[in-house]
Amino acid sequence: MLSRSRPGKGVLEQALLLLVVVVLLQGSVLPLGAVSSPDISHQDRKDEHAVAIHSHNITKKPFPVLSVDYQNIQTPFEIALWVLLASLMKLGFHLIPRLSSIVPESCLLIVVGLLVGGFIRLAGEQVPPVLDSRLFFLCLLPPIILDAGYFLPIRPFMENVGTILMFAVVGTLWNAFFIGGLLYAVCQIQPSELNQLELLHCLLFGSIISAVDPVAVLAVFEEIHINELLHILVFGESLLNDAVTVVLYHLFEEFSGAGEVTVLDGFLGIISFLVVALGGVLVGAIYGILAAFTSRFTSHTRVIEPLFVFLYSYMAYLSSEMFHLSGIMALISCGAVMRPYVEANISHKSHTTIKYFLKMWSSVSETLIFIFLGVATVDGPHAWNWTFVTVTVILCLVARVIGVVGLTFVINKFRIVKLTTKDQFIVAYGGLRGAIAFSLCFLLKKEHFPKRELFLTAIITVIFFTVFVQGMTIKPLVELLAVKKKQEAKRSINEEIHTQFLDHLLTGIEDICGHYGHHHWKDKLNRFNKKYVKKCLIAGERSKEPQLIAFYHKMEMKQAIELVESGGGSKLPSANPSTISMQNIQPKKSAAAKPAERALPQLSKGREEEIRKILRGNLQRTRQRLRSYNRHTLVADPYEDGLNNLLLKKQKVIELEKKIKQMNTYLTVPAAPPDSPTMCRARLASGRDTDFKPAQQQKEDIMCPDPQAYSVKSTSDDLPTIQVDLASPQSPDSVHLLDEFKKGEQKRQKEEEDQGLVMKAPTGVGDSDGSRDQQKLQRCLSDPGPKAEEEEEEDEPFLP
């Protein structure tokens, strides 16, 4: 039935969308147009008001039941309208089936911007100057960079940092001087107005246009999924060349006023570059450490944790912009420095919040930037000059190719994994320009730079060329050249173990050979980090947690989430459908002996509390529906699916449990205060089958005979109790985890009935029920969204 209605549905959707778009455009054109005539309307209003007062003296005006006051809400309304437009466009593109696979989103958005600008022009209104440089640099750019910096894959970045720096610094310098110089030469030859173009202006123009733009690169590269090395090379270059751009820009801007450039100025320029770059990084690092330190104390105010991350990062950006340091580098270093510590401190919900907010903001920003670029193209004062523009475009391409090839030749002498010709091609082809260049040019003052419009036109042309031509063709080219794609597989525990093993092994070999290579220093830094820094910046016990264990917990957590999400094991989650469970790998023991011990990590009480929160949050119970909501209590998300499955499974488990004869003291369990009274009450109150009991209870039961206590345990291996099945749940095993969830949940339920749905601070008192499984789920589960996330960044050592 669904397939039948789908074609019709698709057409209907498209028609609806088109209608919405048209209506919205109409709606937006008029208010946007109204911007241009604020003075007139304001004047009208004043007159009206005067008239009103005057008439009031004469006659009493009837009370206005419905009045329109647009001025009041104008600015926020327009902003909201623009954002809404951007989002609807984004939505629309993905509804149209084949479009997004052929044309990258950035191109489509620029076209939309052009259309909107065109509409406004046609409507006779003046196009608003939307791509205001301040707006761009202070509001639109930071979210994108923060998103990139916070999720920057540190290990590949650090491994290739030499290459990236070479491309960013030397490459950009080469581009700037080559383009600027040759343009000047060409302009001198031309017998036209171009003759008046000064050398310094040309160099300034060259420096503006030579920088690869992170926004454009991100937008295009995200869709082509090339391998990690190339991605980090181009992307890293686009981030780090900001320092160079800032220095060159300010340098040439200063000197275009002054006129003469001396050697001293050149020297100062180099020093300035170091200050800008290192200063930016330092400012970012300081704010990052502050953020990490703050997050140490947020265990009682989880709600505002994400806010700290955003605020500190933004402050880092603004502070470095204040000193004319490189704001982009500050943001990157802030995000990268704070991340390992903050993630160890904050709750899982906050982590998800940060991730989603960053993605959302950066996505909206990016969309807006491209739309505004289109609008500004329609608006901007243009001065077209065939020679200048075409020469610029050609020079950009040529300079990029020569730069990349030349630098790779030098770099390959120092690299272990050499860059092949294919790699070089992609790096050169991926040098996209974008809105940063445009905004920098926009900032130029007309008095100092008479050729400003010419520059703007040329920059826009280059941007269009790179985004449209290069952006659209890079995907088929990648396919054609068979460039290695991104490895989708997640890191397994085996790989993690061996990565660590390898690190230690290589450090040891270096020590034996007596030479202090980079493994040695990395190891030293890691040890310093573990010994001093982590203790300061990470709260509680997690500061001592070795990285392998952290990784393991995270992995378990993810699997548990997947399990719960898949409706309690009713369908097998993705990757590895295998029928293997623990019993296959444990060495066979005699039937009388207990099944192999599983020592699980000792978890703190705080974690047990979190686990209970998970259970509470993720199982569906009618009684757990929202009773009250206020901002100060976090309410568990009732889990919509799977209630029926749970009930079915429960039945099954009851039957299985009935077959059990013996009790088994299972694990090394911390002595917990006896829970029996509460459990009893829970069982009685719930009136349920009292067949379940957590591991602790059993042990307790030996000591305190509880009439209600039910000894439930398994000797036979295929019995569902607390078995870790990490490969994937099969039906017996999947019941275990459910089993445990239900047990813990039952207890919680009782306590909640007493207290309403209030989140307890993790006290840990009397809270040690719940099986070992639950204890593994270390963070509060939250709703991770409909799609299983693949881009989880794992914990890494400080310097991986």
Add this chain to the structure above:
Amino acid sequence: MGTTQTRSENKYDDLVTKTGFSPEQIKNLHKRFQQLSENEETISKEHLHSIPALANNPIKKQIIDAFFDKRNQHQDEVGSFQEIGFEQFLMVLSHFRPPTLKMSEEDKARIRKEKLRFLFNMHDTDNDGTITLAEYRKVVEELLSKSGTMGIEAAKAIADAAMLGVASTNVPHMKPDEFYEGITFEHFEQILKGLEMETRMHIRFMDVNTTTMRCGKSTS
């Protein structure tokens, strides 16, 4: 002077072909060897244990054992030495040479196999051709050995989980009563193929005389 020079050069030539190091690298390593052995002909485990920088390494014992393991000498012998000479020292270190620029796919595969074999030998202490659960547990325990009590208990669980991962990847469908003996070399290769050992498992060996120049990295 002349005769000793040619003799040592011949000796080095032999080693050059066997291990693939360049003569300068061998000379540097020989100096280091003599430093470690206190100018004797062979070194024993105690000499290596006394290197101060190794004290913090959690897998120090495994690394030192690997030097004395006969399996790493490419000669199909088993067991371990009590003391090793310079040639054996070099043979072990040759596993850590960086990859050369012009390497065909077969070369890469061969080198990767060699390096993985080295790792496998480090784990498979009883040389039965498989890494059993107990051996794997030991590996993880050693890795976490510097992390206190939390480490020791977690090690078991992690090793179990890892073993499960290996089994699921390689033998996905096992009946409940079958038993997975241990990780064979093929399975080991399979689970680590994502790590690209041929490019990761190497250190840079000094190419120039360390007494005259500080930095010099091998490029081949």
